[in-house]
Amino acid sequence: xxxxxxxxxxxxxxxxxxxxxxxxxxxxxxxxxxxxxxxxxxxxxxxxxxxxxxxxxxxxxxxxxxxxxxxxxxxxxxxxxxxxxxxxxxxxxxxxxxxxxxxxxxxxxxxxxxxxxxxxxxxxxxxxxxxxxxxxxxxxxxxxxxxxxxxxxxxxxxxxxxxxxxxxxxxxxxxxxxxxxxxxxxxxxxxxxxxxxxxxxxxxxxxxxxxxxxxxxxxxxxxxxxxxxxxxxxxxxxxxxxxxxxxxxxxxxxxxxxxxxxxxxxxxxxxxxxxxxxxxxxxxxxxxxxxxxxxxxxxxxxxxxxxxxxxxxxxxxxxxxxxxxxxxxxxxxxxxxxxxxxxxxxxxxxxxxxxxxxxxxxxxxxxxxxxxxxxxxxxxxxxxxxxxxxxxxxxxxxxxxxxxxxxxxxxxxxxxxxxxxxxxxxxxxxxxxxxxxx
Numbered sequence: 001x002x003x004x005x006x007x008x009x010x011x012x013x014x015x016x017x018x019x020x021x022x023x024x025x026x027x028x029x030x031x032x033x034x035x036x037x038x039x040x041x042x043x044x045x046x047x048x049x050x051x052x053x054x055x056x057x058x059x060x061x062x063x064x065x066x067x068x069x070x071x072x073x074x075x076x077x078x079x080x081x082x083x084x085x086x087x088x089x090x091x092x093x094x095x096x097x098x099x100x101x102x103x104x105x106x107x108x109x110x111x112x113x114x115x116x117x118x119x120x121x122x123x124x125x126x127x128x129x130x131x132x133x134x135x136x137x138x139x140x141x142x143x144x145x146x147x148x149x150x151x152x153x154x155x156x157x158x159x160x161x162x163x164x165x166x167x168x169x170x171x172x173x174x175x176x177x178x179x180x181x182x183x184x185x186x187x188x189x190x191x192x193x194x195x196x197x198x199x200x201x202x203x204x205x206x207x208x209x210x211x212x213x214x215x216x217x218x219x220x221x222x223x224x225x226x227x228x229x230x231x232x233x234x235x236x237x238x239x240x241x242x243x244x245x246x247x248x249x250x251x252x253x254x255x256x257x258x259x260x261x262x263x264x265x266x267x268x269x270x271x272x273x274x275x276x277x278x279x280x281x282x283x284x285x286x287x288x289x290x291x292x293x294x295x296x297x298x299x300x301x302x303x304x305x306x307x308x309x310x311x312x313x314x315x316x317x318x319x320x321x322x323x324x325x326x327x328x329x330x331x332x333x334x335x336x337x338x339x340x341x342x343x344x345x346x347x348x349x350x351x352x353x354x355x356x357x358x359x360x361x362x363x364x365x366x367x368x369x370x371x372x373x374x375x376x377x378x379x380x381x382x383x384x385x386x387x388x389x390x391x392x393x394x395x396x397x398x399x400x401x402x403x404x405x406x407x408x409x410x411x412x413x414x415x416x417x418x419x420x421x422x423x424x425x426x427x428x429x430x431x432x433x434x435x436x437x438x
Contacts, residue, residue, distance in 0.1 A: 001340075002253070002256065003386075004037075004040065004299045004300075004386060004387070005043070005299075006018045006037050006039055006040050007037075009348070013345065014344060014347065015302075015347055017302060017410050018038070018039045018040070018410045018413070019410075019413030020410040022035060022344050022382075023304075023344050023382050025304065025415055026304040026306070026344070026382050029406050029408055030406070030421065031304050031306045031322075031323055031405075032305055032323055032324035033304040033405055034302075034303055034328075034388065034389075034407045034419075035302045035303075035304060035407075035410055036068075036300055036301055036408070036410070036418065037301075037410055038076060038409045038410065038411040039410075039411045041073070041077070041296060041297060042076065042080055044263070044292075044296045044297075045063075045076075045080035045081070045082055045296060046080060047264070048263050048290065048292055048295075049080070049082075050264075051263050051264045051267035052288070054264070055267050055268050055271035056267065056270070059288040059290070060287065060289040060290070061083070061289075062083040062084065062085040062291045063077040063083070063291075063296055064085045064248050064293025064294075065085060065086055066085075066087050066091070066293060067296070067297050067298070067389070067394060068297040068392075068393055068394050069086075069091050069094055070094065070407065070419055071094060071097060072407075072409060072418040072419075073297070074094065074098035074099075074100050075098055078104060082104075083104040083126065084104060084105050084106075085106050085108060086105060086108070087109045088116065089113065089115055089116040092120060092123075092125075102123040102124050102125045102126065103125070106125065106126050106129060106154075107125060107129065108131075109131065110132070110177050110178050111131075112128075112131070112135060117135075117138055118142055121146060121148055121151060126152065128151065128152070128154075129153070129155070129156050129245070130153050130155055130194075133189075133190060133193070136194065136197075139151055139153070139199070139200060140197055140200065143200070149198055149199055150200070151201065152201050153194055153201065154202075154203055154204040154206045154245055155187055155190055155191055155204075155206065156180065156208075157179050157180060157181075157182055157225065157229065158179030158180060158182065158207075159182050159229075178208070182225065187205075187229065188229070188232065188233065188236070191233055191239075192236075192237060202241070203243055204242055204243030205230065205241060205243075205244060205245070206245035207225070207245070208247030211248070211249045211294060212249070212252070212294065213249045213250065213251050214258070214260055215261075216261055219246060219269045219270045219273070220269050220272070222246060222270075223244075223273035223277055224273065224277060226274075227278060227281060227283060230244075230283060230286075234283070240283070240284055242287060243286050243288070244289070245288075245289040245291065246288060246289065246290050248291040248292045252294055252298040252387060253299065253387065254337070254338055254339055254386075254387045255338045256340075260295075267290070270288060271288075274288065293390060294389075294390035294391070298387050298389045299387050301388045301390065301392065302384050302385065302388060302389075303324065303384070304382060305323055305324050305368075305382070305384075306323050306380065306383075307322055307377050307383055308323060308379060310377060317356055318356065319358045320357050320358065320377045322357055322359065322360070324359055324405070325360045325361040326359050326399060327359075327361060327398065328392060328402075328404065328405050329385075329395075329396075330396075331392065331395070332368055332369070332370070333366060333367065338369070338370075339368065339369045339372075339385050339387060340369075340372075340385070340386045341372040341373075341374060341385050342384045342385075343374050343375045343377065343381055343382070343383060343384075345381065345382045346375050346381070349375040350375065351373045351375060352375075353374055353375060353377075354372070355374055356369065356371055356372065361399055362400055393405075393407060393419070398427050401427055401428075403422035403424065403426070403427060404421070404422045406419055406421035407419035
């Protein structure tokens with residue numbers, strides 16, 4: 001069976017993650033349980049930094065915190081020299097609370113609220129990536145009220161690139177809620193609006209072409225769009241852009257058929273096409289930023305479960321119900337995502353028996369892994385689902401009033417609680433009974 005870097009098994013035939021017995025952690029902290037391999041996170045951060053230095057002479061690596069966000073991960077990635085990409089006031093607040101310097105933070109979002117923009121402007125964050133004309137009105141209004149000038153902005157472009165990935169996570173198509181169009185002139189009009197305002201300063205352009213991309217070629221196409229737009233802007237306004245932000249979307253391994261490229265290969269593709277195009281049009285090579293999220297945290301995450309009921313429907317399917325579900329991993333129901341599962345306490349046994357892992361929520365679509373290959377599972381077995389670091393904890397909810405699980409960081413044989421498990425009291429804490437019901 002394929003395991004991620006840092007995974008193995010011990011003398012008890014238990015899954016180990018960064019030297020920690022995952023079964024023992026499940027018993028200590030309870031299940032469901034998110035385990036994050038801090039050592040792998042750090043290794044991934046360094047790999048991106050090294051690739052950027054090798055091919056681009058540096059640049060900014062901004063961790064896309066929407067993939068997995070808490071104070072601990074902010075501290076980890078910042079200590080590795082990365083910045084933080086946030087998409088809401090809550091993420092911005094968390095990064096600041098974690099002690100991250102504002103000049104290491106950028107703010108995204110297609111509908112930033114006045115409160116979010118006020119926080120970003122007051123804190124003097126590194127960059128706001130604008131997504132529409134209404135946003136420019138808001139930024140200018142807030143800047144005037146607060147006596148601020150030259151708010152540093154980048155424009156999110158929508159260049160009509162269709163990356164080969166799930167339709168719901170393609171983010172640069174013509175028909176998409178994100179960004180300003182190049183073909184219809186919106187992006188250029190926004191750029192001119194920013195340039196003409198004393199309250200705003202145009203620093204760069206941005207595009208995120210999608211997620212879980214296994215091909216490198218779309219990033220070369222993106223450089224064509226970036227340099228063409230930048231050249232037109234220079235000719236019409238005289239402004240030379242400082243930064244091209246290429247977003248993220250670099251694919252990771254979930255199941256046997258997945259074939260992601262190395263981080264180095266993605267960055268090399270960006271650098272090759274950027275330098276070629278800049279030479280062709282005599283354009284100063286800008287600083288490059290990237291926003292990896294899933295590719296930093298995805299493989300570093302493992303979710304532990306305890307098997308409950310086992311239900312065999314003769315000739316159809318065997319369902320193994322666990323104590324988790326779509327409240328802590330909605331991606332299977334939402335995207336049809338696929339995962340690899342292991343019997344964490346029986347690593348020496350052949351994983352050849354097809355069983356489907358079902359969640360406990362009151363939904364027929366509440367499935368975690370369809371047709372997983374495992375030993376024959378019994379009630380009480382400990383299961384591990386791999387590559388759950390990205391968009392599992394961050395998308396968790398209290399559906400059916402289930403509690404969001406705890407998060408434990410592991411590194412070099414040691415474990416530490418990073419997020420407490422919610423209690424029922426926590427879930428009900430904000431409920432009020434109106435007077436007329438008393």
